[in-house]
Amino acid sequence: MKSVLLFCSLFLLASVGFGAKDKIIVVIDPGHGGKDHGHISENKDHLPEKELNLIIAKKFGDMIEKQLQNVTIIYSRTDDTYPSLNDRVKLANGSKADYFISIHCNANDKKSVHGTESHVHSMDAKKSVGLAQAMEKEFTSFAGRYSRGVKDSEDREHSLQVLKYTTMTGVLIECGFMTNNDEAVFLNTASGQEKITTSIFRAFKNYIVKQHPAIAFVKEEPKKEEVVANNNNDNKAVGYSIQIMSSKQPIDTTIPDFKKVELPVARNEIQTNSPYKYRYTVGSYPSQDEARRDLEKVQQKGFKDAYIVKLN
Numbered sequence: 001m002k003s004v005l006l007f008c009s010l011f012l013l014a015s016v017g018f019g020a021k022d023k024i025i026v027v028i029d030p031g032h033g034g035k036d037h038g039h040i041s042e043n044k045d046h047l048p049e050k051e052l053n054l055i056i057a058k059k060f061g062d063m064i065e066k067q068l069q070n071v072t073i074i075y076s077r078t079d080d081t082y083p084s085l086n087d088r089v090k091l092a093n094g095s096k097a098d099y100f101i102s103i104h105c106n107a108n109d110k111k112s113v114h115g116t117e118s119h120v121h122s123m124d125a126k127k128s129v130g131l132a133q134a135m136e137k138e139f140t141s142f143a144g145r146y147s148r149g150v151k152d153s154e155d156r157e158h159s160l161q162v163l164k165y166t167t168m169t170g171v172l173i174e175c176g177f178m179t180n181n182d183e184a185v186f187l188n189t190a191s192g193q194e195k196i197t198t199s200i201f202r203a204f205k206n207y208i209v210k211q212h213p214a215i216a217f218v219k220e221e222p223k224k225e226e227v228v229a230n231n232n233n234d235n236k237a238v239g240y241s242i243q244i245m246s247s248k249q250p251i252d253t254t255i256p257d258f259k260k261v262e263l264p265v266a267r268n269e270i271q272t273n274s275p276y277k278y279r280y281t282v283g284s285y286p287s288q289d290e291a292r293r294d295l296e297k298v299q300q301k302g303f304k305d306a307y308i309v310k311l312n
């Protein structure tokens with residue numbers, strides 16, 4: 001037994017103590033900005049590339065924030081300013097980011113040229129290539145775009161400074177051609193932007209989940225029980241409450257046993273597979289810390305197994 005424990009704690013040390021990450025950092029880089037408009041559509045009603053890049057970049061960041069945890073987002077810009085390419089590289093390297101994702105829209109002399117591209121510095125950068133492939137796959141399967149594939153310096157016949165000098169896994173995405181009329185229209189609609197951003201988010205999420213199996217990235221959905229408990233509570237409880245017991249049949253909340261708690265007891269009927277459909281709670285607290293203060297009292301008053309539950 002001892003040796004098993006020792007082994008377990010060594011394993012824990014190994015996985016937690018020695019450099020294992022519990023968070024990742026992503027730099028999101030909306031291309032161009034300020035005086036540098038980037039590419040421009042022929043249609044004067046269309047936004048310049050710098051603005052489309054910013055819209056997509058921010059949406060991408062919002063999706064990460066809403067749906068993932070343990071991801072720190074750093075933007076190279078959040079408004080219409082122009083950080084130099086060197087500034088962007090310094091920011092990514094200086095913040096020890098794990099991922100660098102640069103967002104652009106493309107242009108070509110031929111108006112017929114269209115499609116998405118994901119650029120890496122070199123095909124030898126396997127992780128960057130993996131992420132770029134994931135992006136292109138989602139652009140096709142999720143957003144229904146034509147993918148022109150993953151490109152590196154040799155395809156481009158030049159290096160992209162932000163990819164060449166950044167030291168982490170990095171991809172520069174070209175969301176479509178502003179010189180192609182259909183694509184310019186698509187990129188200028190809210191639904192087009194949503195599809196492109198969701199593709200980027202899906203690729204990023206799937207990639208990091210595989211790449212860092214020890215980190216829990218995906219936020220847990222609130223448990224059904226908690227949601228129902230909240231809906232049934234007439235006092236519109238927010239935050240936390242203390243559950244003192246549950247029962248198969250409804251019990252009157254004014255019985256002497258409950259009076260011992262000296263706090264009003266609320267009964268909630270829960271949709272659950274368990275036969276204990278009725279839950280009894282006291283109090284409503286904005287934070288877990290405040291609930292904890294009353295929890296001890298409640299436990300001392302005879303409900304030893306009481307515990308804190310989340311109500312929203």
Ligand SMILES: [Zn+2]
Binds near residue numbers: 031039049104
């Ligand atoms: Zn660009």
